[in-house]
Each structure stands twice: as C-alpha cells, then as structure tokens.
Amino acid sequence: MSVDEIIAFVDGLGGTLTLRPGPGDGSPEIAWGDTFFYYAPDGVVPRTQPFATIVTKDYPDDTRSRLDRPEAFRVNVFAGTEAFTRWTGHTPREPAGSDPSVPDIVFAHPVYARQGWLAVVNPGGRTEPAVRELLRAAYDAARTRHQRHHA
Known part of the structure; x- marks a missing residue:
C-alpha cells in the first residue's frame, strides 16, 4: 500500500478530516x-488525538523504525487494548518484541505501544488486509466517541 492508497481508503470512510502539514500552513x-x-x-480539528497517522521520517524520540531509508514510511493506528493484544499476543503494558524497522508486519508502536497503538512500516501484501481492518476499527471508535460527545 502506498501513502496515497492509505489516504484514499481513510478518506473514503466519510467524515474524516485528513491533515497533511506543509510549508506555509502554520504547522x-x-x-x-x-x-x-x-x-x-464538521471539518474542524477536534481536541483529541488522531485515530491514525502516517509518518515519513524519524522523529527525535522515534528512530527505531529507521524511516530515514528511501521510500520508508510508517502507518500508525490506535487499536486499543483488545485489538492490540490480539495482534501482538501481549498487552500494551508488556514490552514489545518485534523489530519496528521490519517492513510489512504489524507491531507494537515503538513509542506509543503503552497507549494501545500499532504500526506497520511500508505495508504490503502481507499486511494490507490488516491495515485496512485496523484503520476501519480505529475510525469506527473515533466516530463513536465523537457521536457520544456531540449527542
């Protein structure tokens, strides 16, 4: 899956606000x-964390996925405790076991695993169905939270 394919999938779910920060937008x-x-x-950025992100580079406190490689990116998805445990075989409180630089595997986010986040570097044939499932579930949970707060 490419970055554009992931964005198109999430945008197709409806009600999604997709932010792509760049020069001149104040980000x-x-x-x-x-x-x-x-x-x-409503198109207004909520006061919550995003339900998913795509990062295209290493951050100062997040270098273990080695996103400094050409064409490398990582999709990050809030999964919650139940889905996190199902995908990793352990709770978010336990240490992660997978190498977060290996492409096309679902693993505990190298920084936000304790909060129930999963990630995939360069999703491909092995993980495309999983990435779609995780994104849809994260979207559904975010939509449910939004509806509860705006009811």
Whole structure:
C-alpha cells in the first residue's frame, strides 16, 4: 500500500478530516510530509488525538523504525487494548518484541505501544488486509466517541 492508497481508503470512510502539514500552513516543520486522520464531519480539528497517522521520517524520540531509508514510511493506528493484544499476543503494558524497522508486519508502536497503538512500516501484501481492518476499527471508535460527545 502506498501513502496515497492509505489516504484514499481513510478518506473514503466519510467524515474524516485528513491533515497533511506543509510549508506555509502554520504547522511545525517536523510534521511536514506526515498525515494525520481525525473523525471530524464538521471539518474542524477536534481536541483529541488522531485515530491514525502516517509518518515519513524519524522523529527525535522515534528512530527505531529507521524511516530515514528511501521510500520508508510508517502507518500508525490506535487499536486499543483488545485489538492490540490480539495482534501482538501481549498487552500494551508488556514490552514489545518485534523489530519496528521490519517492513510489512504489524507491531507494537515503538513509542506509543503503552497507549494501545500499532504500526506497520511500508505495508504490503502481507499486511494490507490488516491495515485496512485496523484503520476501519480505529475510525469506527473515533466516530463513536465523537457521536457520544456531540449527542
């Protein structure tokens, strides 16, 4: 899956606000080139964390995925405790066991695993169905939270 394919999939779910920070939009330079997904049918950035992101480079506190390689990117998805445990075989509180630089595998996010986030570097044939399932579930959870708060 390419970055554009992931964005098109999430945008197709409806009510998604997709932010792609870049020069001149007031966003911090470190975020330029990355993508942030929110459930926001009104088009207003909510005061919550995104339900998924795509990062295209290493961050100062997040280098273990080696996104400094050509064409490397990582999709990050909030999965919650139950799905996190199902995908990794352990709870978010336990240490991660997978190498977060290996492409096309689902693994515990190298920084936000304790909060229930999963990630995939350069999703491909092995993980495309999983990435779609995880994105849809994260979207559904964000939509449900939004509807509860706006009811």
